[in-house]
Amino acid sequence: MTAKTSYPRHWKRPPQLVTTRRWRLALPLLILSYLVLAVGSLEIDVERVIEGLERGARFIQGFLQPDFTSRWGDIRRGLIESLTMTLTATVVGVLISVPIGIGAARNLSPRPVYLVCRSIVAVSRSLQEIIIAIFLVAMFGFGPFAGFLTLAFASIGFVAKLLADDIEEADASQIEAIRATGASWWQLIHFAVQPQVMPRLIGLSLYRLDINFRESSVIGIVGAGGIGATLNTAIDRYEYDSAAAILLIVIAIVMLTEYGSSYLRKFLQ
């Protein structure tokens, strides 16, 4: 027998992410113990679940035979509220976020302005739409106006942050070239920054329009108007066929806006 026969006959894929042997043993144990703890703290009422399955079946039936007609008046009102809320909130949100976005760009603004604008962005981004909606409904009363304010506020954080990041990444040589001609600050924004970031700003606004519509179907649950309120009522009344109709309409509009906005963005860029 020569040494040649002792070549290994099998090859095993080497571990990719966790390469230390100790961690490879410890990690599954840690994960397993967490799962035992977590699942142990769940309280699952099996009877209630079984009872609910019948309702689930009714809901699926509702999806197969959605009822658009019997609550059409409510659905129509909810949809109009949602759509108008989405558009006005996006327009106002983008209008406010442009100055904030410019202020939050390090290469254009002095340090104090930068810090103030960045903190506005941080506050707006870290609070969730639904929590903002709860407060604004408490302040401004029920209805789409509170929803409009919520969506506008949430849009500010999103658009201003991405716009500021984009301005910071803008080509510095173009800005320097315009500055070298003796341009004022406003002319600098107009001729050097705006042409570079405009396509992206339009893209962002369309994307935010899309997100705002999705969110507008949710914030109605806490009383801020829109299709969410209609949906909530339908589910509370156990009218699953109407609820299914609303959900199908929401899915259809979301798909439409998503494809529409991605097509428009491609067309504009």
Next chain:
Amino acid sequence: MSALDNRSGEPSHYSRVWTFRTPRARLALWGGWLALVALFVWCWQVMNEGTLWIFVADAPDQAMDIGSRMFPPELAYIAELLMPLWDTINIATLGTLGGVIMAAPIAFLAARNTTPSVLLVRPVALFIIVASRSINSLIWALLLVAIIGPGLLAGIVAIALRSIGFVGKLLYEAIEETDHHQIEAVAATGARSAQILHYGIVPQILPAFWGIALFRWDINIRESTILGLVGAGGIGMKLQSSIDTLAWSQVATILIVILATVVVSEAISARMRQALI
């Protein structure tokens, strides 16, 4: 008129002032803006038909009132929040786990290079992904609370169903971007299709996979904090009951806890993703 109108030969005269756009482009631009403004005004009027401006005018007073009731936050209340917080983290983690487990096969069915049938299976997988993405987790929770009753299970299932779309979409894009040379090389050794998956595709998408899962976990922590508003368990339920009893100082405490949780989870997921990639 501008220089561009006279294309053949030398233009008759040049504009002395340089402008950004041609007159026609400027006209179209103004037309577009005008249409947008008109649409905005119209939407504004339709939206505010039922608005009671008396409430809007009253808002600053209300804000001051709520603000004064929220301050100082009732910090002793934190002790009562620890258990719901643990539930919230469980909803997010178990929900992410369930979502990832369901999303992985769907991603393989949706990716152009691994799907068994581009015409039959791929559209179905894509529809599942889109449907899951377009319904917010709060609406999923609303439905599931009605179906399987209030509690953590509804929250977990809602998070899982919502995660399918997000994880599935990013994962199938990652699968489609894999290097086909490596897959071909594995196939050339005579590997079966399961072996191709295991040795050719999985090693390429594994870092992306864990990155996506962690990213979604971070988002899910954020979303699971509010699922309780519709009865799906966790800290949101405490928030709802505090709001219902107008205990604004407790609301302030809950908001602080939620913010802290979100910030910590974001830091953890960013740290782990950095270590992965």
